[in-house]
Amino acid sequence: MAFDRVLAQSTTKDRLMRALVDGRLAHAYLLHGPSGVGAEALAIELAKAVNCVNGPGEPCQVCIPCRKIGTLQHPDVRLYLPLPSPSAKSAKAGERTDGESDDETDERASRGEDREARRQELLAILAESPYVPLPFNKRDHHGIDDIRELRREASVKPYEGRRKVVILVAADRMTADASNALLKTLEEPPGDLLLVLTTxxxxxxxxxxxxxxxxxxxxxxxxxxxxxxxxxxxxxxxxRVPFAVRQADGSLSRALASASERGETLRTTAVAFLDTIHTGTMVDVFDRIDQFLTAHKETPLIEEILDILIGYYRDLFILLETRDDEAVQNLDRRDWLMTLAGQTSAGQVETAIDAIHTIKQALARNAHPPLALTVLALRLRACRKPAA
Ligand SMILES: [Zn+2]
Structure with missing residues (x-):
């Protein structure tokens, strides 16, 4: 099979491989799809395929170019990653930088170093596996200077490879200036450049x-x-696999995030929340919400926990109605779920799931998180059988 280090996507991979073998590769590709399905993996394998000493064709993975590209150390295969601004002071494109004090120069230099350190950190993650989620920040971007560097880089002949490959990861994060600069490269592609955009x-x-x-x-x-x-x-x-797969929505990066230690911590937090709702006093519940909000300020994280709660209730429903272990996603927590099952009816589980969905929608409309979670806790407390 073509590109066997890229999961599934067989029609796409075959099409690219045929183009490569027939010498019909385009100058520029845009690999697009949901995040975490393999765009970066395919870009890297394509770079190997055009430069493999046993190719062009399926990368052999053992020749020097294949190995150097695999570790992202090949001089002719360059990856561009969205990064924070080089300097807070020069964040505006084209701002004059002369006349700054030595302190400012030092600060700019240190920010440049920070940027390079960040780039190396992201490259190390990608080299380890192109499917592992890259921790981009909201403001990370490709700036005009990055694309100018890309253009310079692209115009130089390959040092040791057959063909120069430039991979622009998360190309949608280009600034307007950067997009216009890239457009020039696309209009007049330098000789042998293969440009691969992912998004x-x-x-x-x-x-x-x-x-x-x-x-x-x-x-x-x-x-x-x-x-x-x-x-x-x-x-x-x-x-952890069934849970991670269910959270993934077809993305290996998302599955890996759910299966990670962080994902496991969130699952444990959700267990503690439900336990308090079921067995604690109202004061315990308020304390739990306080702790929770102090530890998890961002709404996206709260949404993740709510999704985990829905998963637990879904499992409860299965255990109550069918007792079909195969269908239970959180099988590693079966004993705990069985205890909850003894305290809840199937009808109450449905009501609880509805309540969580309602709160998710409220949070999406910017509801105040402490209030939303308090309302949720009260509703979920009503979804349990009275103590015997
Ligand atoms: Zn090779």
Whole structure:
């Protein structure tokens, strides 16, 4: 199979491989699809395929170019990653920087170092596995200077490879200036450059950029593909696999995030929350909400916990109605779920799930988190059988 280090996506991979072998590769590709389905993995494998000494064709993975590209150390394969602004003071493109004091120069230099350190950190994550989620911050972007550097880089002949490859990760994070600069490169592609853009938000790219790239669409990964990858590639504890797959929505990156220590911490937090609701006093419940909000300020994290709670209630429903262990996602917590099942009816489980959905919608409309969680706790407390 073509590109065997890229999960599934077989039609897409075959199409690219045929183009490569027939010498019909385009100058620029846009690999797009939901995040975490393999755009970066495919970009890296494509870079290997054009530079493999046993190719062009399926990368052999053992020659020097394949190995250097795999560790992202090949001089002719350059990855650009969205990064924070080089300096808070020069964040505005084209701002004059002369006349600054030595202190400011030092600060700019240290910010440049921070940026390079950040770049190396992200590259190390990608080299480890192109499917591991990259921790981009909201404001990380490709600036005009990055694209100017890309243009310089692209115009230089390959040092040791057959073909220069530039991969622009999360291309939708280009500033307007950067997009215009990239457009020039796309209009007059230097000789042998292969430019690969990846994005999960193609609609945020300029139409003029979209029209100059060959689009390659990657699709969501099937549950069995995710489960197999988690177990065989990432050695995830089998007890965590069904839960991670269910949270993933077809994205291996999301599955890995759910299966991570952080994901496990969130699951444990959700257990403590439910336990307090079921067995604590109202004062305990308020304390729990306080602790929870101090530890998890951002709304997205609260939403993740609410999704986990829905998963627990869903499992409760299965245990109450069918006793079909196969269908239980949080099988590693079966004993705990059975205790809750003794305290809840199937009808109450349905009411509880509805209540959580309602609170999720309220949070999406910017409801005040402490109030939303208090209302949720009260509603969930009503969803249990009276103590015997
Ligand atoms: Zn090779």
């Amino acid at each position: 999960d938000r193609p609609h945020r790219l300029l139409p003029t950029i979209l029209s100059r790239c060959q689009p390659v669409r990657l699709s969501r990964l099937a549950d069995d593909v995710l489960a197999e990858a988690l177990t065989r590639w990432f050695h995830v504890d089998p007890g």
